[in-house]
Amino acid sequence: MLEVRGLNAGYGPAKILFDLALKAAPGEVVVLLGRNGAGKSTTLKSIMGLLRLHAGEVTFEGRRIDRLPTYRIARLGLGYVPEDRRIFTDLTVMENLEVGRQAPRADAPHWSPERLFTLFPNLGRMQDRLGGRMSGGEQQMLTIARTLIGNPKAVLLDEPSEGLAPVIVEQMAQTILEMKKSGLCVLLCEQNLHFAHLVGDRAYVIEKGHLRYSGSMAELERDDAVREQFLSV
Amino acid sequence: MTYSSILIQFLNGLASASSLFLVAAGLSLIFGVTRIVNFAHGSLYMLGMYVAVGLAGQIGFWWSVPLAALAVAGFGALVEALLLRRIYGAPELLQALATFALVLVVKDYTLWQWGPEDILGPRAPGLDGAVTIAGNRFPEYDLFLIAFGPLVLAALWLLLKRTRWGTLVRAATQDREMASALGVNQRWLFTSVFTLGACLAGLGGALQIPREPATLLIDLSVVVDAFVVVVIGGLGSIPGAFVAAFLIAEIKAFCIGLGYSTLTLVIEFIVMAVVLVIRPWGLFGRKPVLPRGPGAIERPLTPPSRTVIAALVAVTAALALLPLAYGGYTLVLMVDILIFALFAVSLHFIMGPGGLHSFGHAAYFGLGAYGAGLLAVRAGAPMEVSLAFAPLLAGLGALVFGWFCVRLSGVYLTMLTLAFAQIIWSIVFQWDDFTGGSNGIVGLWPAPWLASKTAYYYLTLVSCVAAIALLWRVLYSPFGYALRAARDSPTRADAIGMDVRQLQWAGFAVAGLFAGIAGALYAFSKGSISPETMAVSRSVDGLVIVLLGGIQTLTGPVWGAALFTWLQDTMARNIDYWRAVIGAVILLLVLAFPQGITGFVAERLEQRRT
Numbered sequence: 001m002l003e004v005r006g007l008n009a010g011y012g013p014a015k016i017l018f019d020l021a022l023k024a025a026p027g028e029v030v031v032l033l034g035r036n037g038a039g040k041s042t043t044l045k046s047i048m049g050l051l052r053l054h055a056g057e058v059t060f061e062g063r064r065i066d067r068l069p070t071y072r073i074a075r076l077g078l079g080y081v082p083e084d085r086r087i088f089t090d091l092t093v094m095e096n097l098e099v100g101r102q103a104p105r106a107d108a109p110h111w112s113p114e115r116l117f118t119l120f121p122n123l124g125r126m127q128d129r130l131g132g133r134m135s136g137g138e139q140q141m142l143t144i145a146r147t148l149i150g151n152p153k154a155v156l157l158d159e160p161s162e163g164l165a166p167v168i169v170e171q172m173a174q175t176i177l178e179m180k181k182s183g184l185c186v187l188l189c190e191q192n193l194h195f196a197h198l199v200g201d202r203a204y205v206i207e208k209g210h211l212r213y214s215g216s217m218a219e220l221e222r223d224d225a226v227r228e229q230f231l232s233v
Numbered sequence: 234m235t236y237s238s239i240l241i242q243f244l245n246g247l248a249s250a251s252s253l254f255l256v257a258a259g260l261s262l263i264f265g266v267t268r269i270v271n272f273a274h275g276s277l278y279m280l281g282m283y284v285a286v287g288l289a290g291q292i293g294f295w296w297s298v299p300l301a302a303l304a305v306a307g308f309g310a311l312v313e314a315l316l317l318r319r320i321y322g323a324p325e326l327l328q329a330l331a332t333f334a335l336v337l338v339v340k341d342y343t344l345w346q347w348g349p350e351d352i353l354g355p356r357a358p359g360l361d362g363a364v365t366i367a368g369n370r371f372p373e374y375d376l377f378l379i380a381f382g383p384l385v386l387a388a389l390w391l392l393l394k395r396t397r398w399g400t401l402v403r404a405a406t407q408d409r410e411m412a413s414a415l416g417v418n419q420r421w422l423f424t425s426v427f428t429l430g431a432c433l434a435g436l437g438g439a440l441q442i443p444r445e446p447a448t449l450l451i452d453l454s455v456v457v458d459a460f461v462v463v464v465i466g467g468l469g470s471i472p473g474a475f476v477a478a479f480l481i482a483e484i485k486a487f488c489i490g491l492g493y494s495t496l497t498l499v500i501e502f503i504v505m506a507v508v509l510v511i512r513p514w515g516l517f518g519r520k521p522v523l524p525r526g527p528g529a530i531e532r533p534l535t536p537p538s539r540t541v542i543a544a545l546v547a548v549t550a551a552l553a554l555l556p557l558a559y560g561g562y563t564l565v566l567m568v569d570i571l572i573f574a575l576f577a578v579s580l581h582f583i584m585g586p587g588g589l590h591s592f593g594h595a596a597y598f599g600l601g602a603y604g605a606g607l608l609a610v611r612a613g614a615p616m617e618v619s620l621a622f623a624p625l626l627a628g629l630g631a632l633v634f635g636w637f638c639v640r641l642s643g644v645y646l647t648m649l650t651l652a653f654a655q656i657i658w659s660i661v662f663q664w665d666d667f668t669g670g671s672n673g674i675v676g677l678w679p680a681p682w683l684a685s686k687t688a689y690y691y692l693t694l695v696s697c698v699a700a701i702a703l704l705w706r707v708l709y710s711p712f713g714y715a716l717r718a719a720r721d722s723p724t725r726a727d728a729i730g731m732d733v734r735q736l737q738w739a740g741f742a743v744a745g746l747f748a749g750i751a752g753a754l755y756a757f758s759k760g761s762i763s764p765e766t767m768a769v770s771r772s773v774d775g776l777v778i779v780l781l782g783g784i785q786t787l788t789g790p791v792w793g794a795a796l797f798t799w800l801q802d803t804m805a806r807n808i809d810y811w812r813a814v815i816g817a818v819i820l821l822l823v824l825a826f827p828q829g830i831t832g833f834v835a836e837r838l839e840q841r842r843t
Contacts, residue, residue, distance in 0.1 A: 048414055074416035086411040088404045098397060099404040100415040150416055 079152030089132030246486030251382030259430030265469030275456025281438025309431020337816030354442025467518020588720030593654025599767020601752025631745020673763030
């Protein structure tokens, strides 16, 4: 469903990614693992068109999207949840959802506000709260809800477990499994290996912008050498 | 002042506040979403006035107002779609420059279409009488305006809070990138916001015609007023714009009412400076979110290669030989070019490597010029002494104002530099006894040994080349590197023990001092000076030169100064509508070379190498 080939990208003269390739299918949670600064967030931003590629191509449902403006990519059904949440702090919960709202898609799960409030009961109780007055965990829920209400077919999730209390991390894992169950394709960036194990089907490991490993989550679990070399701090 | 005259002044202030609010609200909306500082906003207001005056004769005042607003809205939509849309990715100063070029084009179009004379508008039928309030006559139309402002505020509030469009606008004002990642089409949003902003400006202008004549001078004065209002209120805040418009209009009304009408030229800038010092993001503004990630990386300022140095030496040598072949007008023009080259290099010093975007650099040029003029004429000092000490006055001015400016950042800093320049300008403009007021100072002649054109040319050449070389040398001293470090990452510079504010303050003062040298040389080259020497347009000229040359290049400002001064001189002598031509040239250059001319050449050279 989502495929990246020969991706090279960076900021200005600084090159961050080198010939990256990856794939993700519907109903699959693919985890992109790597240390801080390895280029995980840059990969997601490049896919989303927030960063001009130096080279390479990105296809979504067989269609090239690497030259499209960001909003067109989003409207094709690719959702993006940034790592720093980027809630509209001046807008209420409902207004934040309104920004993300898109028309229902025949070939993607439909998320109404009611369905989202069942998934995130906290949000349902604070519909008129300003984004800036929410806790970190609540903001993280809102940022995911805001993306889901656009009825995406695939979602890019950038370190959703970062900075959250353990019990919320647990809840986050449930949410991702829920998304998977509904048939979404999820590409997830993580540093937290434990969290990745909870939700991931397959894993890619990148280091300093190069792809170092790809395989199933179970295989990675058995491969101490890879974990030691590319992931341990 | 009696109670009833206080009431009348208060109502006068309210009526002015309404029209000011309309312009400022549009400017604020546009800046909030597109991040473009739209200098042409006053021109849209002026167009609204002229179109309404033109239409009122045929279809009556009340029909002309909405039609003028719609016409200006349509023009705004065209400008956005054809021009601004192409430069949203360009550095923000270049965007501001493009809108300034638009000011020039619109001004000359208006001149061509409606002529140079002020045009009196009609009275508003049905509201052309006056009512008696507390014993004073007060125009009915002004009462209508007083009610109209709050109505527009309410309508905008509903639009922003109760519609999907408004929610998207507010979201994009806060984080455009995130909004687009959620599928919001920025193009459409930008066009609609710009169109609405233009419509409000046109409406403000059209509604003003029963109160004051349509004049070609209104564009810059309105946009400067609107900027002040928007900055005081807090960028992007509509209620802020309303409160600030009220505040400024009332203060101005009471200045007039109390008999201090000369104060009106400067009072708003004093209020703005005070507000910015106390609340650096305006009354209703909030600290802007710092750009995420590494942001835009400035191209490093590499030391000039041997070839470049050799070329510069060769150019200097050629300039030294110039009087052998040319005399008269060429030398006069060359003196101008050298002076503006130094002025531009000093502005570039603080803008490029210093990272402080000054819109009021002319103040220091003017302080140098007036320092020289006052020393020579009022104190009777010899020319050599005046020339030597005048720049110190500019340096001192920059030291005082710089202290305030380096406490702010971004657009707020820019507006504060503009405010200070306007304060100096209005002091000079109004202090007839000392500065000669609008007539300025005449009879500034160089000492006899420098009286010939050739001798003065050599004086200018030696001073400017030496000053420019010194400024460039400073850029590669530890101080110069520290300035760039403070620009690129203030927090990191701070963390390794640099006093960022102190550094920027020193840089600001140095830039002011060198602009003062240029100003002092200018005063004696012209023989007379007037407040024009330090007007906003001079600051803008400096910006145009630096941006044309390329802000992150070393020698760019010099080539920019040569090109711009020559172009302006040739155009002004040969073409009636030279402003429009210069505006069009700037627009073309901005569209073709968003990185400046030197930046463009450097990029091409680099591409060829790699």
